[in-house]
Amino acid sequence: MRTIAVVNQKGGCGKTTVSINLASALAARGLRTLLVDMDPQGHCAVGLAVPEEQIEQSIYDVMVGESCGEPLRISEMVWKICDNYDLAPGSIDLAAFEQQMAGVEDREECLKRALSEVAGDYDYAVIDCPPSVGSLTFNAIKASSDVIVPVDTGYFSLHGLSKQLSTLSVLSQQCDNEINVMVLASMYDVRTKMGREILGELKKHFGDKMFKTVVNFNTKLKEAASLGQPISEYDPASKGCKDFNALADELVSTDSRAERAEMVESLQAKLDAISASADELLATAGVTETSTASATATMDEKLADFYGVRKLDDAVVFVSLYPRAEEVQIAGDFNGWQPEKTPMQKGEDGTWHVKLPLAAGRYRYRMVVDGQWQQDPYNEITEMNPFGECNSVVEVH
Ligand SMILES: Nc1ncnc2c1ncn2[C@@H]1O[C@H](COP(=O)(O)OP(=O)(O)OP(=O)(O)O)[C@@H](O)[C@H]1O
Ligand SMILES: [Mg+2]
Known part of the structure; x- marks a missing residue:
């Protein structure tokens, strides 16, 4: 069984x-495939129309089962999605995993042990990770031979990429397994100049550490998820479906043992190389950006100039970039978590902003x-x- 973790600490990158x-x-290629959802948000079940209220046991129960004296095997809790396709669902309990297992020896090997028991039942396991680098992601990496890092090709997506890859690299120092890490360009919008430039730079810098296949932005993928279907079922003729067929072919083509032995370096070496490339890329990409910021500012500084949260006079300004959104609101402690009370205003080039008169204090919020x-x-x-x-979280002093 070949095990692939899909990792990126950034939320919403695909x-x-x-x-x-x-x-x-x-699965459609006849390969027996297991999808494991390691995200407490449980989005895989939602995206595959598995009724959340009927999920009695999740991958959490498998991982903590042994330590509680109630062992549970993956084969006893999977949901059959279609031929060759099973789902080991996640659940909100996963959010407590880190705390629950604190002090337990080998707590980062729980998933690896659980998967080894079903290694003969599947050809591929794909692990969807949460948008954070913690114990759950570490469990996924330790169980994997491959890591896919989806990178959204929007301007901002590059921000923090190098930092994240370095974090992964630190984690990898504690891993003894060898892992092949590949970057996958996702949500690529060929119609935007920025998207094309960023993809060009990614290709130039990441070279063979990047999949040749690119996942295009395709609204059919969003629709399929909201109806609980994989794209192959919802619209097999769509561009989205073609992209994933190409990605599967590319992945399978690197599965011959000899070829992989050559490709695989230590995870740390690979991540260090990618991370250095990301830094270089940030520097280059900064030159192409025609903003009003000074030419010497780094891309991070420029971004901080435009987007994010900052205090202005006696108010707090939230600025964000959602070029494809039709409505953006904010919900938080300051409005009773009622997004309709705080709509953001659309500006030029897909930016959204709102100015709120907040008193000193610590506020939690989410964008809607x-x-x-x-x-x-x-x-x-x-x-x-x-x-x-x-x-x-924003603190107002
Ligand atoms: N290629 C794409 N084309 C169009 N929409 C996409 C594409 N990829 C993802 N999306 C949409 O973008 C949103 C975020 O995607 P997704 O849930 O896959 O991200 P994620 O990285 O798993 O998020 P999280 O970090 O919260 O788990 C979803 O609404 C999804 O339908
Ligand atoms: Mg997700």
Whole structure:
């Protein structure tokens, strides 16, 4: 069994979409495929129409079962999605995994042990990770031979990429398995000049550490997820479906043992190389950006100039970039978590902003983009909420 973790600490970059549809394309090739949802948000079940209220046991129960004296095998809890395609669902309990297992020896090997028991039942396992680098992601990496890092090809997506890859590299120092890490360009919009430039730079810098296949932005993928279907079922003729078929073919083509032995370096070496490339890329990409910021400013500084949260006079200004959104609101402590009370105003080039007169204090909030709740992509200060999702946090002094 070849095990592939889909990892990126950034929320909303397409991890779940890639996991669900790559697994589906592998299954369609006659390969027995298991999808494992390690995200407390449980989006794989939602995206595959598995009724949440009927999920009695999740991958959490498998991972903690042994330590509680109630062992559970993956084969006893999977849901059959279609021929060759099984789902080991996640659940909100996963949010408590880190705390629950604190002090337990080998707590980062739980998933690896569980998967080894079903290694003969499947050809591929795809693991959808949460948007954070913690114990759950570490469990996934330790169980894997391959890591796919989906990178959304929007301007901001590059921000923090190098930092994230370095974090992964630090984690990998504690791994003894060898892992092949590949970057996958996702949500690529060929119609935007910025998208084309960023993809060009990614290709130039990441070279053979990047999949040749690119996952295009395709609204059919969004529709398929909201109806609980993989794209191969919802619209087999769509561009989205073609992209995932190509990705599965490319992945399978690197599965010959001899070829892989050559490709595989230590995870750390690979991540260090990618991380250095990301830094270089940030520097180059900064030159192409025609903003009003000074030419010497780094891309990070420029971004901070435009997007994020900052204090202005006696108010706090939130600025974000959602070029494809029709409605953006903010919900937080300051408005009783009622997004309709705080709509953001649309500016030029897909920016959205709102100015709020907030008194000194610590506030938690989330952006609501066309009805979807998500963390503020331009604010790195977050904390986990009771639903296992990330709230953004702002302190006003
Ligand atoms: N290629 C694509 N084309 C169009 N929409 C996409 C594409 N990929 C993802 N999306 C949409 O973008 C949103 C975020 O995608 P997704 O849930 O896959 O991201 P994620 O990285 O798993 O998020 P999280 O970090 O919260 O788990 C979803 O609404 C999804 O339908
Ligand atoms: Mg997800």
